[in-house]
Amino acid sequence: ALVTPVSLTAYRALPRALLAVSRETGNIEWVEDDVPTGEVQDVLARHGFVSEAVDIVELKLGEFLMPGFIDTHIHAPQIPNIGSGQQHELLDWLSEVTFPMESRFADPSFAKRAYTAIIKRTIDYGSTTCCYYGTLHLEGTNILADVIHNYGQRAFVGKCNMDRNSPDYYVEPSPEASITATRDLITHIRSLPPAQGTTEPLVRPILTPRFAISCTSELLSELGKLAAADPSLAIQTHISENESEIVFTKQLFPASSLPAPPVPLPGAAKVNGTAKETTYAGVYDAFGLLRENTVLAHAVHLEEAEVEIIKARRAGVSHCPTSNFNLRSGCARIGMLLDRGVKVGLGTDVSGGFSPSILTAVQHASMCSKVVAMRSSSPPPHTHFTDRQLPVPTLLYLATLGGAEVCDMQSRIGSLAPGKAFDALVVSIRNDVGNPAVWGADLDEEFGVRGSGGEHGDEGGRGKTDVEELEGMLERFLFCGDDRNVRRVYVQGKLIGGKEFR
Numbered sequence: 001a002l003v004t005p006v007s008l009t010a011y012r013a014l015p016r017a018l019l020a021v022s023r024e025t026g027n028i029e030w031v032e033d034d035v036p037t038g039e040v041q042d043v044l045a046r047h048g049f050v051s052e053a054v055d056i057v058e059l060k061l062g063e064f065l066m067p068g069f070i071d072t073h074i075h076a077p078q079i080p081n082i083g084s085g086q087q088h089e090l091l092d093w094l095s096e097v098t099f100p101m102e103s104r105f106a107d108p109s110f111a112k113r114a115y116t117a118i119i120k121r122t123i124d125y126g127s128t129t130c131c132y133y134g135t136l137h138l139e140g141t142n143i144l145a146d147v148i149h150n151y152g153q154r155a156f157v158g159k160c161n162m163d164r165n166s167p168d169y170y171v172e173p174s175p176e177a178s179i180t181a182t183r184d185l186i187t188h189i190r191s192l193p194p195a196q197g198t199t200e201p202l203v204r205p206i207l208t209p210r211f212a213i214s215c216t217s218e219l220l221s222e223l224g225k226l227a228a229a230d231p232s233l234a235i236q237t238h239i240s241e242n243e244s245e246i247v248f249t250k251q252l253f254p255a256s257s258l259p260a261p262p263v264p265l266p267g268a269a270k271v272n273g274t275a276k277e278t279t280y281a282g283v284y285d286a287f288g289l290l291r292e293n294t295v296l297a298h299a300v301h302l303e304e305a306e307v308e309i310i311k312a313r314r315a316g317v318s319h320c321p322t323s324n325f326n327l328r329s330g331c332a333r334i335g336m337l338l339d340r341g342v343k344v345g346l347g348t349d350v351s352g353g354f355s356p357s358i359l360t361a362v363q364h365a366s367m368c369s370k371v372v373a374m375r376s377s378s379p380p381p382h383t384h385f386t387d388r389q390l391p392v393p394t395l396l397y398l399a400t401l402g403g404a405e406v407c408d409m410q411s412r413i414g415s416l417a418p419g420k421a422f423d424a425l426v427v428s429i430r431n432d433v434g435n436p437a438v439w440g441a442d443l444d445e446e447f448g449v450r451g452s453g454g455e456h457g458d459e460g461g462r463g464k465t466d467v468e469e470l471e472g473m474l475e476r477f478l479f480c481g482d483d484r485n486v487r488r489v490y491v492q493g494k495l496i497g498g499k500e501f502r
């Protein structure tokens with residue numbers, strides 16, 4: 001059984017698929033949608049395979065294959081803090097809880113031990129790709145990249161750029177020092193060898209100005225130059241997360257202080273640094289930091305002009321609902337952003353978010369959309385998503401293909417399609433995996449809930465088709481699943497984690 005997203009409103013549920021992965025490249029060669037038991041050999045023969053040349057992996061009742069989760073926003077060094085300091089809002093939480101923990105990663109041996117445990121966890125929760133923030137330290141973040149590379153996870157890794165408004169014990173001494181360390185990190189990450197059988201690196205560098213508040217104009221300007229010189233270099237930062245943060249950002253960057261954006265926007269006078277008023281997005285745009293491979297975390301309180309800029313630049317939004325609830329930041333209007341054509345993926349935002357699992361983000365994304373829908377007095381009638389609750393196909397999309405779009409990797413990852421990398425999960429909702437929150441598919445069978453054809457149709461069976469059965473399994477996994485249900489985790493065809501991995 002296989003599920004894979006197709007669009008924001010549709011996914012494919014194939015109860016009897018056969019999917020071929022190349023051992024050499026780790027890419028998906030082909031997918032046959034419906035192969036009845038007993039016809040596997042015929043189908044293989046039709047594709048020119050002799051059965052000795054292939055390893056056939058069969059799934060059991062209650063197991064299915066799906067694309068790996070994409071966590072578009074996570075702070076690796078904050079995992080030791082999850083569940084601590086839950087009383088704070090953003091700016092106090094940073095100074096009271098977050099910066100003290102991140103500063104410990106100055107010690108390379110601590111960084112090595114901590115990151116080795118941390119990355120194992122994100123993999124086992126089913127994240128096959130993560131956009132990681134490290135700390136401000138070069139050496140510690142080099143270690144983070146090495147650890148990820150050794151495990152075989154796909155990732156973007158950045159060191160935080162932060163040269164002001166941070167405590168004395170955790171701040172970079174100058175824009176020059178920050179840029180030099182950033183260049184060194186990029187060089188280090190690009191020197192890591194690609195995955196076996198491919199020419200494509202699994203770990204990539206990403207520019208990481210922490211947020212506008214923590215960067216001087218000089219630093220943002222230099223980062224903009226680095227970005228301009230290398231369009232392939234991804235960028236990540238925070239935007240419009242918390243009211244106090246937005247007020248402070250606007251004070252720090254009055255419109256008069258901002259350069260004109262390197263690439264003017266249509267209608268620019270209203271929306272960039274030459275405007276009378278600054279917007280948060282306008283600050284990043286002024287320095288050339290918004291483009292198709294920019295990941296913007298949170299986007300909770302965006303103004304109309306900012307939605308326009310983000311859309312025009314084709315930048316992506318990382319929706320981090322667990323964190324947005326936990327730090328009382330607010331409920332992002334994700335449906336509205338989707339209707340406006342903004343790319344959206346999900347982020348755990350550990351440790352603003354208290355769970356490293358994208359499943360938790362899926363559950364909270366659903367809740368967030370329901371809060372938005374409850375607050376809305378009259379949902380606009382002619383839109384798909386605005387102020388409505390997000391349905392299962394949309395939640396699946398955000399957790400996978402939407403995330404791939406946000407990191408500009410949609411041609412390689414995010415769905416199970418020929419030519420893409422085999423970045424996938426084997427999920428089980430069988431009772432024997434020990435997650436009692438999920439009603440096991442094997443229990444369905446036992447109690448006759450499953451009603452294929454006439455077999456169980458009369459006694460308690462609801463006459464569900466195999467496709468409906470699989471759709472039900474996916475929904476139960478998304479809302480009640482956890483890492484116990486993530487049995488095997490593959491990246492680029494290689495088994496790297498999950499509960500069955502030793």
Ligand code: GUN
Pocket residue numbers: 075090094098210211238241323349352
């Ligand atoms: N803004 C700046 N730094 C951070 C961080 O570490 N987490 C969150 N949630 N927001 C931030």
Ligand code: FE
Pocket residue numbers: 073075238297349352
């Ligand atoms: Fe964050």
